Amino acid sequence: MTILTDTPVAGIDDQPNNTNKLMVALDVDGTLVDHDGHMSPGVRSAAQAVVARGHDVMIATGRSLNATLPIIQQIGLERGYAVCCNGGVTLRLDPTLDSGYEIIHKATFDPAPALKALRERLPNAKYALEDEDGNFLSTERFQDASFGVESIGVDFQTMLDATAVRVVVFSSENTSEEFNQAIHHIGLSGVTYSVGWTAWLDIAAEGVTKASALETLRKKLGTDQANTIAVGDGRNDIEMLTWAGRGVAMGQAPDEVLAVADEVTASVLDDGAALVLRGLL
Numbered sequence: 001m002t003i004l005t006d007t008p009v010a011g012i013d014d015q016p017n018n019t020n021k022l023m024v025a026l027d028v029d030g031t032l033v034d035h036d037g038h039m040s041p042g043v044r045s046a047a048q049a050v051v052a053r054g055h056d057v058m059i060a061t062g063r064s065l066n067a068t069l070p071i072i073q074q075i076g077l078e079r080g081y082a083v084c085c086n087g088g089v090t091l092r093l094d095p096t097l098d099s100g101y102e103i104i105h106k107a108t109f110d111p112a113p114a115l116k117a118l119r120e121r122l123p124n125a126k127y128a129l130e131d132e133d134g135n136f137l138s139t140e141r142f143q144d145a146s147f148g149v150e151s152i153g154v155d156f157q158t159m160l161d162a163t164a165v166r167v168v169v170f171s172s173e174n175t176s177e178e179f180n181q182a183i184h185h186i187g188l189s190g191v192t193y194s195v196g197w198t199a200w201l202d203i204a205a206e207g208v209t210k211a212s213a214l215e216t217l218r219k220k221l222g223t224d225q226a227n228t229i230a231v232g233d234g235r236n237d238i239e240m241l242t243w244a245g246r247g248v249a250m251g252q253a254p255d256e257v258l259a260v261a262d263e264v265t266a267s268v269l270d271d272g273a274a275l276v277l278r279g280l281l
Helices: 041-053 065-074 112-121 156-161 176-186 210-221 235-243 255-260 272-278
Strands: 023-026 056-060 080-084 089-093 101-106 126-131 136-138 164-170 191-195 200-205 228-232 246-249
Touching (some): 023 210, 041 272, 056 210, 065 089, 080 210, 089 210, 112 126, 112 156, 112 164, 112 176, 126 156, 176 200, 210 235, 228 235, 235 246, 235 255, 246 255
Parallel strands (some): 023 228, 056 080
Antiparallel strands (some): 080 089, 089 101, 126 136, 126 164, 164 200, 191 200
């Protein structure tokens, strides 16, 4: 594993690639923005410069669509693609479209089996669900910035009857380790899931991850696997970092994320993403 440092002479992996267009997949929270949702000027300018260079820069985030669009705007992306909802939704960006984008893929699933199993094990957790129309249904007035829209309070049965793109579960009564143990004990099947920094669970359709969505786009673009780069910090980035020809973990990432990365950059507080991006110029 390589540790990236901010030196004036780039290593071999950091030399500018002037002959091949790169596919650059960037996580948002903990990578492009800190945990308060702030993007530093250094990260913003580096991302904008890589976009301007003409590489295929793609946001790949667990955030829902409406929470992803402001990040797309900040880094100057007008054309190309973006992956939201941990691979559940893929956008094509085009400034000639009325909204500037269109949804080209949406992976939905029946959330009822997972929700029933989770509630039995975690009865006091909060639950939210993004339906196929982009609405967020929630229990207990559950709201998070990653939703991008205000959640609608519903009873649990309504959530069971919905078709989901993304399910979120949060428990304020458990640590992330306890939460993870509970999830493994349940033995969820038919879905793909990842546990976040806190006692937070994201659920997508079976087989759907950031990596699965990015691989579809890679084939669509005809990009060589060796020319793919991904940067992320969370457990939901593990598949993406493994998939990429060059997977870079943020310095503050948990051990299991660091273990699968080819390189480790500085933390989000030290503009680690900017260090990686400047190496592509």
